[in-house]
Every structure is written in C-alpha cells, then in structure tokens.
Amino acid sequence: MSRQSDVRKKALLGRSVLRQLVMLTKDEKDAALLQVADAIVNRKEEIIQGNDLDRKAAIKEQVSQALLDRLTLTDKRVQEMAEGLRQLVHLDDPIGEVLETRTLANELRIEKVRVPLGVIGMIYEARPNVTVDAAGIALKTGNAILLRGSSSACHSNAILTKVIQQALEQTSVPSAAVQLVENQDRSAVQEMMTANGLIDVIIPRGGAGLIQRVVKESTVPVLETGVGNCHIYIHQDANPKMANDIVINAKTDRPAVCNAVETILVHHAWAERHLRELGNRLLEQEVEVRGCLQTQTILPGVDLATDADWKTEYLDRILAVKVVDSLESAITHIDQYGSHHSEAILTEDATAAHVFLTVVDAAAVYHNASTRFTDGGQFGFGAEIGISTQKLHARGPMGLKEMTSYQYRIHGTGQIRK
Known part of the structure; x- marks a missing residue:
C-alpha cells in the first residue's frame, strides 16, 4: 500500500463511522470523553516518554526555547489536556439543536437543525496538545477527525492517538473516529487537501507558511486559523x-x-x-x-x-x-x-x-x-480546535458550535408544490 493510499484508507475509516457518530447520545459521547481523559492521566508517563523523544530531537536541531516550550509535555500539561476533555463533558451537546422553527402558510413545518461537519482534516505543527483538543471536540460534535501533525511531534502524536483509540474501544464511540496520518512526506498533506468527497473540511494550525499553503492549494473547504501578530x-x-x-x-x-x-x-x-x-x-x-x-x-x-x-x-x-x-x-x-x-x-x-x-x-x-x-478554555468553550481569523462560518476561538453546520428538516402532511 502506498503512503498516499494510507491517507485515503484512514479518511474512509473515519467516513465509515459517521452514521454511528451522529446517532450517539450526549451521555454516550460524554462517557467516552471521560474514559479518554482518565486514560491520558493513567498513561501520562508513557505519553511523556514519547514526548521526550521529540524534545531530544528538537534540542539536537537547536530550535528556539520558545518553540521547544510549545512542543513540551509536562505532568501539568498532560493533566490540563485531560481536564480540557472533562470540561467538554459539562457543555451542552450542540448536535440536534433546533436553531429556528417556522410554519408556512401551507402548514409545512421547517426546522433549522445543527449537524456535524463530517470528516475533519486537521493539519498542524509542533503542539501535541492539539491532538487531544481536536479529537475531543470532534467526538463531542459527532465528527470524525483525520490528524496530521508535524514531524517534530511525531512520537507524541502517535502515543496520544493510540491512547485515545484504545480508550474509545471501551465505549460506545467507534475508535475509527480518530485517525492519525503518520506519513511525514509533503505528499500526505497534498492528498488531504485534495480529498474532496472523503474529507469535508480542512483546518490548518501552525505558522504562516503552513496556513497559506493550505489556503492556496486546498480544494477541500478550509477553516482558516491565523498567525497571531x-x-x-x-x-x-x-x-x-x-x-x-x-x-x-x-x-x-x-x-x-x-x-x-x-x-x-x-x-x-x-x-x-x-x-x-x-x-x-x-x-x-x-x-x-x-x-x-x-x-x-x-x-x-x-x-x-x-x-x-x-x-x-x-x-x-x-x-x-x-x-x-x-x-x-x-x-x-x-x-x-x-x-x-x-x-x-x-x-x-x-x-x-x-x-x-x-x-x-x-x-x-x-x-x-x-x-x-483569546483561548477556547478561557472563553468558556472548553478546549478549542484553533483560532479562526477569517469571517465566514467561524471567527475567533473555535469550540463545539464552530465544528457544526446545519440542515433544514421539513415536516409535511402530504403537501405538493403547485
């Protein structure tokens, strides 16, 4: 199997469980988030060991102290990742929320209902906490997520994804909902950006170079996060x-x-x-x-x-x-x-x-x-999937509601158009 086909395989796995995800109850999703949070805490030593491999490589490459800080997972930061998931449990489930209802003169009743986006492709750099935050928000909102982190955090992202998937196996949430693209070749990013029909939206999170590349080259719709000058x-x-x-x-x-x-x-x-x-x-x-x-x-x-x-x-x-x-x-x-x-x-x-x-x-x-x-947790959104600097669909810290779309559900009693 080629490296590029691995992206397709994992996107298809995520897509295959969308029906299951959208039918999950709030209690089922919240129980899964708590299971993942507990697993992250219980396996923190294993997580930090994986992160140490990334840190050693970064130190060898002489990255700046600030960038090393973004990469580093400490006991406190692992606890904070788990706590971010627990905060999501206390938030309302947006899926199925009726945003508007009206009845037409012909007695058709129209509801505007919040629904998941589908399969989210997340392309990000350096910060392994994004792996947990993004997965948690996706699961709470009935989305599947395909994660592709940077090579600088490859060991951290791999162990975190493994912990998440194994924890989900003990719940009603299918573990296939969270997938990690481990191929670090640029071709993997290119394939994600052009996976129309498999991935519903791409979210880039990182430096200006990454974000602009995705915005310019992606044929999949992009939720643009921005640099912070x-x-x-x-x-x-x-x-x-x-x-x-x-x-x-x-x-x-x-x-x-x-x-x-x-x-x-x-x-x-x-x-x-x-x-x-x-x-x-x-x-x-x-x-x-x-x-x-x-x-x-x-x-x-x-x-x-x-x-x-x-x-x-x-x-x-x-x-x-x-x-x-x-x-x-x-x-x-x-x-x-x-x-x-x-x-x-x-x-x-x-x-x-x-x-x-x-x-x-x-x-x-x-x-x-x-x-x-400017942070989802500080704004009371729980974890965040990024900060949007664009104006369409979402702006600012993107929490649960920003990871949804809506559909119109029309209820009739036999009406036909004349």
Missing part, C-alpha cells in the same frame, strides 16, 4: 501599573503561543512619562526590545526596528515597540500589519476604547486586558 496600544491616559502588568503578561506568560503580544504601540505622551519603566520591566524579564527611533531615544541601546519587525510573529521573548502620535495612527498601523487575531487598547478614555473596539478588524478586541485570553 497581536498588538497592544497604550493610550495617553492608560494606568501605568496596569499597562506594565498587561504587557508583561501578554509577552512573557507563554511567548510561543499565537495570542502573545508581538508589538506594542505607545502614545507619545505616555511614552515620555512611563516607557522607560516599562522598558526596565521588560529587561528584567529578558525580553529583547526592538524599537522605532523615538523608542531608542527613551530606551538607549535597543535595536532599531525594521519593517520586517512590524510584520513578524516572533513566538519568542522579542517585542517590537513603536511610539505613535494618536489613536488613529495606532489603528492605521494595526490595519497594515495586524493578522486579524487579537488586538488590545489600554485606556481610561471610554470614547477611545469604543472607537478602537468598533474600528479594529480582528477576531478578538480587548479593552484593558491581556491578549492572552
């Missing part, structure tokens, strides 16, 4: 302590995730009074600052930011800083360089906040809060 604008009247705390959190809590801030835009009046203190705080946190000319006059010794810096999702302890003369200038910069992911304004001016939140084109916009909250 996120900004925080510090308005002239922002509370300095709050601003410092938020910027430090947004940059250093987990620098390698997509909701970490990459550029701060600072009103010149605030910069003159408070930027030096913020610069010192960033230095204490070992954050490298790259700034505009005005930033350099206030923070001597920082490197001059180039146009490339304004475009870059660093995923590291690097922060670009630009002094601007107005709210309008900040919004113009975000329009030019932002990735439509998460943008924030720090201000005590309600009017300025309203303008920012209304005008800035992003999936999540914040007033006086860290961008790090």
Whole structure:
C-alpha cells in the first residue's frame, strides 16, 4: 500500500463511522470523553516518554526555547489536556439543536437543525496538545477527525492517538473516529487537501507558511486559523501599573503561543512619562526590545526596528515597540500589519476604547486586558480546535458550535408544490 493510499484508507475509516457518530447520545459521547481523559492521566508517563523523544530531537536541531516550550509535555500539561476533555463533558451537546422553527402558510413545518461537519482534516505543527483538543471536540460534535501533525511531534502524536483509540474501544464511540496520518512526506498533506468527497473540511494550525499553503492549494473547504501578530496600544491616559502588568503578561506568560503580544504601540505622551519603566520591566524579564527611533531615544541601546519587525510573529521573548502620535495612527498601523487575531487598547478614555473596539478588524478586541485570553478554555468553550481569523462560518476561538453546520428538516402532511 502506498503512503498516499494510507491517507485515503484512514479518511474512509473515519467516513465509515459517521452514521454511528451522529446517532450517539450526549451521555454516550460524554462517557467516552471521560474514559479518554482518565486514560491520558493513567498513561501520562508513557505519553511523556514519547514526548521526550521529540524534545531530544528538537534540542539536537537547536530550535528556539520558545518553540521547544510549545512542543513540551509536562505532568501539568498532560493533566490540563485531560481536564480540557472533562470540561467538554459539562457543555451542552450542540448536535440536534433546533436553531429556528417556522410554519408556512401551507402548514409545512421547517426546522433549522445543527449537524456535524463530517470528516475533519486537521493539519498542524509542533503542539501535541492539539491532538487531544481536536479529537475531543470532534467526538463531542459527532465528527470524525483525520490528524496530521508535524514531524517534530511525531512520537507524541502517535502515543496520544493510540491512547485515545484504545480508550474509545471501551465505549460506545467507534475508535475509527480518530485517525492519525503518520506519513511525514509533503505528499500526505497534498492528498488531504485534495480529498474532496472523503474529507469535508480542512483546518490548518501552525505558522504562516503552513496556513497559506493550505489556503492556496486546498480544494477541500478550509477553516482558516491565523498567525497571531497581536498588538497592544497604550493610550495617553492608560494606568501605568496596569499597562506594565498587561504587557508583561501578554509577552512573557507563554511567548510561543499565537495570542502573545508581538508589538506594542505607545502614545507619545505616555511614552515620555512611563516607557522607560516599562522598558526596565521588560529587561528584567529578558525580553529583547526592538524599537522605532523615538523608542531608542527613551530606551538607549535597543535595536532599531525594521519593517520586517512590524510584520513578524516572533513566538519568542522579542517585542517590537513603536511610539505613535494618536489613536488613529495606532489603528492605521494595526490595519497594515495586524493578522486579524487579537488586538488590545489600554485606556481610561471610554470614547477611545469604543472607537478602537468598533474600528479594529480582528477576531478578538480587548479593552484593558491581556491578549492572552483569546483561548477556547478561557472563553468558556472548553478546549478549542484553533483560532479562526477569517469571517465566514467561524471567527475567533473555535469550540463545539464552530465544528457544526446545519440542515433544514421539513415536516409535511402530504403537501405538493403547485
């Protein structure tokens, strides 16, 4: 059997159980999620051992510390993956939800009902927790999922998928609903992207290169997740302590995730009074600052930011800083360089906040809060399958409802069209 045919075989396996999945009750699906969660905790040592193989390979390749952090599974992170599945159990089952009902003059009753998408193809990089999050959301919503992670996490993804499938064998949920494409050749991705009729939707999650390749080359419909070139604008009247705390959190809590801030835009009046203190705080946190000319006059010794810096999702302890003369200038910069992911304004001016939140084109916009909250768990969605930066079908953290479509169910009493 060729490597490419393996993609087809696993997609067909997932497709073969769709009828079973859509007929499962909430209790059956929730029991399966709890079984998987328990199995992940009970086999955490085995999972971490597999992850150690990926970590050793990454260290040998001298990847950045931030990227290594994204790859790493610790005891705490394994527990968090299991807890994400348990949180899904407490959420309503969206499948079968009646969104609208109306009766026509001819007494036809029309229902708009939420249904699964079908077979989801997930193409992702580096983060093995995505394997569990995506599988959990797919199962809760009656979808099958075909996973294709990156080579950097191949051992982690393999053991996690094995644990999930073996746990499902003890439940009403067919284990074939979760499949892993282990072939790391680019041809496997190409085959997934063109598997019309086998895969219903592709979700890419990773760097800009991966996402753009999928968007441009896929003939299967794409739910586009985006990179996070996120900004925080510090308005002239922002509370300095709050601003410092938020910027430090947004940059250093987990620098390698997509909701970490990459550029701060600072009103010149605030910069003159408070930027030096913020610069010192960033230095204490070992954050490298790259700034505009005005930033350099206030923070001597920082490197001059180039146009490339304004475009870059660093995923590291690097922060670009630009002094601007107005709210309008900040919004113009975000329009030019932002990735439509998460943008924030720090201000005590309600009017300025309203303008920012209304005008800035992003999936999540914040007033006086860290961008790090753009996350399915933080939003109360349970786990997430990714952050959508597009506008059709889904936007922002994609949880259960975003993994559904709908159909019209029409109930009649013998009506014919005349």
